[in-house]
Amino acid sequence: MAMIAPDKFRQRALRAYEWGRLRHAAVKAWPALLLTTISWWLCHEPVLSFAIGGSLFALATGFFWYGRVAARAANAGMKGGMIAFAVPVLAFHFYFAHDCCTLTTMLLINAGCGLGVGVLLSIETSPMQIQRNVFLLFASVVASISGMLGCILFGPMGLAGMAAGVLLATAPVAIYRHANA
């Protein structure tokens, strides 16, 4: 590489930094691709799996690239999302099997799982001094989308149940903190 003029070099260096961040962010968002593949394999709904998984990957990469509270939220959301993904899949594949999969059971398990993840994320925000609600919002979105990948198995009701569960757990916490602020 030849010497770059000093005025242009700062721009090039900044671009190198941003590209480096983006590459690193894409590597950190790899669980999204794993969940998408498992979801595709289990649910046999490739279009929906790739649409949701692609959105999750893009969102997580964006959050990790941006850094700061968004990256911390994406990290927590991914971990919570793994649980939200695994619980309904394990429950319906190995425990309830085919004969017991009623609408009520499905809604209860999905919403309960979402609720549990939402509570976990709310607890994680407790030590934070600033931007707790932003963290909660970003982490909930990532966790909900990850959980949705596991809920594709149960159709739109499963997706709605998971989203409602996370919202039920995190919204009151955010509203309560906002009111006390």
Add this chain to the structure above:
Amino acid sequence: MDDATRNLLNRRMAALADGERVAFDPVYRILWPVLVRFVTVLSRDRMIAEDIAQQALMRILGRASTFDRTKDALAWSMTIAVNEYRSNRRKFGNRATDPREWALPEPIDDETPEAIALRDNLRDAARAVIGQLRPQDLEVVVAALYDVQRPPLLAAAFRKRLQRAVANTRTLWKRRHGDDRTG
């Protein structure tokens, strides 16, 4: 580098790893002169050192998001700079630099009719190609070849323009006479 600057660099590099873009300029300003001095000591050539320091700084900033905050930012940066210097030396070490490799097998008699004809042909071809250069390229080529006043540019900008002018000359030459490189 004193301890205060070193601690500042550690803090700013950690912030940069977290995505705080405001830490970019302080890191850039602290690291650049240190890298140039460090690579100059290694290479004993200021111009080569600036080239390598630029590459090293690009690499450091490209990896800034992977920086481990428990480590020392200066030591981490220097490790990358040393690696960059080594790979650069390897790259240029692989090129044939021995003048004997470039020497012709037999000395040429400059005054034979063939030598005179060759010399005249080459001169005409070179003039024709140089005559096609843009005025700004011609200006830097002439300034580099002959001892005339240089255009009012910084040394780095002059080098960059000269490099572009040489590349343009090469392209024009290839267009007229083809690529006659061997090996």
